[in-house]
Amino acid sequence: MEIKEEGASEEGQHFLPTAQANDTGDTQFTSIQKVSNEPQLEFILACKDLVAPVRDRKLNTVVQISVIHPEEQSLIRYSSTEIVEGTRDPLFLTGVTFPPEYPIYEETKIKLTVYDVKDKSHDTVRTSVRPEHKDSPPEVGRSFLGHASFKVGELLKSKEQLLSLSLRTSDGGKVVGTIEVSVVKMGEIEDGEADHITADVQGQKCALVYECTAPESVNGKDNLPFLNSVLKNPVYKLYRFPTADNKWMQVREQMSESILSFHIPKELISLHIKEDLCRTQELKELGELSPHWDNLRKNVLTHCDQMLNLYQDILAELSKETGSSFKSSSSKGERTLEFVPVNLHLQRMHVHSPHLKDALYDVITVGAPAAHFQGFKNGGLRKLLNKFETERRNTGYQFIYYSPENTAKAKEVLSNINQLQPLIATHADLLLNSASQHSPDSLKNSLKMLSEKTELFVHAFKDQLVRSALLALYTARPGGIFQKPPSPKSSTEESCPQDQTLPMRRQDSIPHHSDYDEEEWDRVWANVGKSLNCVIAMVDKLIERDGDSKGGNGSRSNDGEKDPSLADSSTPHPREDWYAELHPLILTLKECMGEVVSRAKQSLTFVLLQELAYSLPQCLMLTLRRDIVFSQALAGLVCGFIIKLHSSLHDPDFLRQLYTVGLIVQYEGLLSTYSDEVGMLEDMAVGISDLKNVAFKIIEAQSNEVLPVVTGRREHYVVEVKLPATMFESLPLQIKGGQLLHVHPVLFNVGINEQQTLAERFGDVSLQESINQENFELLKEYYTIFMEKMPPDYMSHFQEQNDLKGLLENLHQNIQAKKRKNVEIMWLAATICRKLNGIRFTCCKSAKDRTSMSVTLEQCSILRDEHQLQKDFFIRALDCMRREGCRIENVLKNIKCRKYAFNMLQLMAFPKFYRPPEGTYGKADT
Numbered sequence: 030m031e032i033k034e035e036g037a038s039e040e041g042q043h044f045l046p047t048a049q050a051n052d053t054g055d056t057q058f059t060s061i062q063k064v065s066n067e068p069q070l071e072f073i074l075a076c077k078d079l080v081a082p083v084r085d086r087k088l089n090t091v092v093q094i095s096v097i098h099p100e101e102q103s104l105i106r107y108s109s110t111e112i113v114e115g116t117r118d119p120l121f122l123t124g125v126t127f128p129p130e131y132p133i134y135e136e137t138k139i140k141l142t143v144y145d146v147k148d149k150s151h152d153t154v155r156t157s158v159r160p161e162h163k164d165s166p167p168e169v170g171r172s173f174l175g176h177a178s179f180k181v182g183e184l185l186k187s188k189e190q191l192l193s194l195s196l197r198t199s200d201g202g203k204v205v206g207t208i209e210v211s212v213v214k215m216g217e218i219e220d221g222e223a224d225h226i227t228a229d230v231q232g233q234k235c236a237l238v239y240e241c242t243a244p245e246s247v248n249g250k251d252n253l254p255f256l257n258s259v260l261k262n263p264v265y266k267l268y269r270f271p272t273a274d275n276k277w278m279q280v281r282e283q284m285s286e287s288i289l290s291f292h293i294p295k296e297l298i299s300l301h302i303k304e305d306l307c308r309t310q311e312l313k314e315l316g317e318l319s320p321h322w323d324n325l326r327k328n329v330l331t332h333c334d335q336m337l338n339l340y341q342d343i344l345a346e347l348s349k350e351t352g353s354s355f356k357s358s359s360s361k362g363e364r365t366l367e368f369v370p371v372n373l374h375l376q377r378m379h380v381h382s383p384h385l386k387d388a389l390y391d392v393i394t395v396g397a398p399a400a401h402f403q404g405f406k407n408g409g410l411r412k413l414l415n416k417f418e419t420e421r422r423n424t425g426y427q428f429i430y431y432s433p434e435n436t437a438k439a440k441e442v443l444s445n446i447n448q449l450q451p452l453i454a455t456h457a458d459l460l461l462n463s464a465s466q467h468s469p470d471s472l473k474n475s476l477k478m479l480s481e482k483t484e485l486f487v488h489a490f491k492d493q494l495v496r497s498a499l500l501a502l503y504t505a506r507p508g509g510i511f512q513k514p515p516s517p518k519s520s521t522e523e524s525c526p527q528d529q530t531l532p533m534r535r536q537d538s539i540p541h542h543s544d545y546d547e548e549e550w551d552r553v554w555a556n557v558g559k560s561l562n563c564v565i566a567m568v569d570k571l572i573e574r575d576g577d578s579k580g581g582n583g584s585r586s587n588d589g590e591k592d593p594s595l596a597d598s599s600t601p602h603p604r605e606d607w608y609a610e611l612h613p614l615i616l617t618l619k620e621c622m623g624e625v626v627s628r629a630k631q632s633l634t635f636v637l638l639q640e641l642a643y644s645l646p647q648c649l650m651l652t653l654r655r656d657i658v659f660s661q662a663l664a665g666l667v668c669g670f671i672i673k674l675h676s677s678l679h680d681p682d683f684l685r686q687l688y689t690v691g692l693i694v695q696y697e698g699l700l701s702t703y704s705d706e707v708g709m710l711e712d713m714a715v716g717i718s719d720l721k722n723v724a725f726k727i728i729e730a731q732s733n734e735v736l737p738v739v740t741g742r743r744e745h746y747v748v749e750v751k752l753p754a755t756m757f758e759s760l761p762l763q764i765k766g767g768q769l770l771h772v773h774p775v776l777f778n779v780g781i782n783e784q785q786t787l788a789e790r791f792g793d794v795s796l797q798e799s800i801n802q803e804n805f806e807l808l809k810e811y812y813t814i815f816m817e818k819m820p821p822d823y824m825s826h827f828q829e830q831n832d833l834k835g836l837l838e839n840l841h842q843n844i845q846a847k848k849r850k851n852v853e854i855m856w857l858a859a860t861i862c863r864k865l866n867g868i869r870f871t872c873c874k875s876a877k878d879r880t881s882m883s884v885t886l887e888q889c890s891i892l893r894d895e896h897q898l899q900k901d902f903f904i905r906a907l908d909c910m911r912r913e914g915c916r917i918e919n920v921l922k923n924i925k926c927r928k929y930a931f932n933m934l935q936l937m938a939f940p941k942f943y944r945p946p947e948g949t950y951g952k953a954d955t
């Protein structure tokens with residue numbers, strides 16, 4: 030019989046992909062009844078009375094679980110337990126779980142093989158697809174003890190769903206002990222049901238009571254289809270651990286990829302292409318420029334075209350990757366995948382423990398957002414942007430220096446113009462439509478909308494920047510040519526622009542430089558307001574007259590006297606042509622607006638030309654780098670947001686927090702401040718900080734397509750998250766009404782590896798120190814808003830439960846203390862984030878090795894602090910998770926090798942609890 034390694038396929042996938050699983054056409058086999066989206070079968074194992082091959086030898090046992098699919102003869106190596114040392118009655122903490130899509134039937138056979146491990150350091154977990162045959166060489170570092178097999182149906186139909194099987198030697202003769210298999214149903218054992226198990230745990234007999242509280246839905250199971258549309262290829266692992274009061278808690282780890290890894294970058298690149306096409310068009314429409322500026326513009330346009338081509342090529346390449354949901358660590362430096370985050374996963378721990386509610390703990394694990402293809406020779410974004418800005422500020426090259434805030438403002442005003450102008454035009458047309466229908470109510474409504482939008486429009490230009498940009502552009506025209514509009518009447522005159530022969534016909538005179546009239550701009554945009562006032566006055570007049578002609582009692586002031594100003598309206602009018610009255614005024618309004626738009630657009634585009642023209646092509650390369658890093662960060666954020674929304678949708682306090690304060694998003698960085706990782710950290714810090722420019726909006730899905738849509742532009746993004754109608758309906762009005770939901774990203778970094786030792790001894794840790802200090806201030810700000818904005822009834826209960834103030838002080842002290850490899854910072858920041866209902870992220874270069882150490886440590890620390898994990902079991906739990914848990918599968922799928930890429934030297938530099946168990950690390954091709 031052939032033995033294959035489950036999960037070591039070419040793609041490094043752990044399980045059969047869904048389509049393949051459903052495609053086996055095995056309808057003749059009996060499916061397992063299951064709760065939808067829950068694992069199909071979960072069981073735990075224990076052995077009794079094992080016979081050692083050599084008398085008096087203490088056994089160190091491990092069970093290898095293999096699967097024989099009913100229609101195949103090959104044995105698929107599926108999973109392993111941890112190694113239990115020094116006992117003949119091992120009770121394994123690592124269980125077995127078959128995820129929802131796994132092709133398992135009642136006819137599927139499971140084979141359990143028990144080994145005695147002689148040398149843990151050599152008991153290496155398998156590293157490659159290696160079909161084995163009957164006469165395969167013996168396993169390195171372990172010797173075979175016995176095996177047993179059963180059919181899944183037998184286990185499910187057995188009394189109490191427990192099988193006690195004899196373990197036999199390979200020839201099937203001698204019995205060498207028994208193995209117990211018992212089904213676990215997380216959350217399905219009713220309160221009070223108890224199963225007393227006596228176990229010899231680490232040499233001490235201890236009575237473990239198997240008791241679970243009533244199930245509590247932590248998954249919001251009805252929302253699962255929505256979540257499953259973004260999560261893919263889940264890996265599940267199951268454990269049981271003893272609590273301080275000798276009961277079992279059950280722990281399920283889940284790790285899933287996300288389709289958003291590719292979807293968000295594609296959305297974002299499309300948006301950048303749209304924005305850049307629009308910008309190049311605006312540059313072309315900038316009008317005549319002096320030769321110096323014209324050359325610069327040509328140069329900018331050439332470079333912008335090259336960049337556009339690059340973005341289009343990358344988008345085309347990404348579009349070929351339909352259905353992809355994972356970029357491996359080994360593809361970090363691939364140019365076409367640069368916008369895609371490295372190794373992005375949801376890492377979830379579901380805990381079902383006695384007397385406590387079920388709890389879910391989620392961390393998004395992802396490689397630090399960084400531009401690997403561009404490299405780090407010159408540092409990362411934080412340094413590069415600072416350097417670029419300083420050089421730009423100090424150069425005498427420009428007429429006016431525009432700060433990054435000002436260029437951001439220019440982009441904002443341009444974008445507002447582009448949105449508002451068509452909107453106003455539409456409302457103006459609607460007003461005319463109402464006029465032609467002679468409908469007073471609809472006329473009033475249309476006027477209200479038109480006034481609101483026009484006021485916003487006028488407001489958008491009340492900025493010194495437009496004024497100074499106009500002057501700058503004036504000087505850049507050939508010979509200072511400035512196309513001067515006819516002088517509109519002074520703002521004190523209240524007559525309507527319709528009487529002024531507006532819109533302005535441009536004068537042909539070419540004024541001298543000194544002719545530049547700074548107040549002209551004020552008059553031009555004030556004309557928009559004036560035209561609107563004329564429209565309002567006319568609408569009032571028409572409605573008034575209409576009332577008169579119907580009621581025939583003229584226009585009266587409050588005291589019943591006739592209003593002299595409207596004396597002419599006292600005579601009844603025949604039914605008027607409202608459209609004819611309003612049409613010229615609307616035309617004037619549109620034309621006045623057109624004038625403002627063309628001037629403002631040109632001047633602000635000129636601001637952006639100056640930004641682009643300086644230091645081409647560095648400027649565009651910096652934009653590209655920032656886009657790449659941001660795209661990776663955004664993909665992770667959207668994934669984290671959707672998962673958080675899904676798991677907290679039924680929590681009204683969370684929803685209230687979401688629309689009143691927004692969400693804290695906390696990143697734990699494990700990068701060192703030495704060599705290339707300095708650049709990565711500099712990229713990451715900017716990428717994460719840029720996430721503050723993202724807001725979410727929840728909308729109702731109109732079809733089965735629920736993937737999020739990214740709208741907006743650079744520095745101002747809105748991600749529309751679609752929810753199915755039933756879920757959408759249950760949301761608070763504010764969220765349903767489209768209120769923007771904000772995020773508050775914070776990053777704390779603590780380097781832990783041997784490179785960090787070098788940085789601390791011979792290098793510089795100031796980058797890490799300043800990032801931590803700056804982000805502490807941001808976290809404190811969020812906490813203050815949270816305390817102010819959340820309702821008092823909620824806060825009193827919240828404060829009782831959480832000593833957040835104390836935790837923040839503690840975090841601050843730790844940051845100030847400047848202790849080496851102070852991992853306490855990470856624990857405190859993560860705890861604060863969890864207590865604040867935030868979204869957690871853990872990142873290192875690849876999110877594979879150091880990240881795996883950190884998330885498993887976090888999981889076990891939570892079990893200890895929140896779920897009373899028995900103290901003596903802390904390290905065992907940690908080792909179980911690292912040896913056989915989801916994270917070793919993560920390593921496998923990244924580098925096709927089940928070994929954390931650490932050597933002894935590196936491990937010696939790690940803080941104690943970050944070191945994986947023997948046999949799980951070593952040289953690996955990463």
Ligand SMILES: O=P(O)(O)O[C@H]1[C@H](O)[C@@H](O)[C@H](O)[C@H](O)[C@@H]1OP(=O)(O)O
Nearest residue numbers: 358873874875876877878879930955
């Ligand atoms: O997941 P990481 O911790 O970034 O992986 C590192 C690992 O920590 C280090 O020991 C090893 O030498 C490699 O550099 C790993 O990075 P890769 O990006 O090459 O997986």
